[in-house]
Amino acid sequence: MNANELRQLLQARPFRPLTIRMGSNQTYSVPHPEFAALSPDGDTLIVWLSQEGGADMVDVPLIESVEVRKRAAPRS
Secondary structure, three states: OOHHHHHHHHHOOOOOOEEEEEOOOOEEEEOOHHHEEEOOOOOEEEEEOOOOOOEEEEEHHHEEEEEEOOOOOOOO
16 A cells, blocks of 8 residues: 555545554554545554544554445435
8 A cells, every 4th residue: 555545545535434454453444534644745644543532643654455445324
């Protein structure tokens, strides 16, 4: 995964939720584009943790894979 690919996923319209998997098997959920910010140089991704609160800094070169999930069905 490189910064340009990640940037495209974060800016996609409509946005689809992402699961980011690190080499250590740590995963990060990005349910909405406002839950992640890519640094200008593309080396660091900040992911806000929706359940725990706070944020983690992720080294983009260490991202092993990104899964694009299906959007949740609209609530009626």
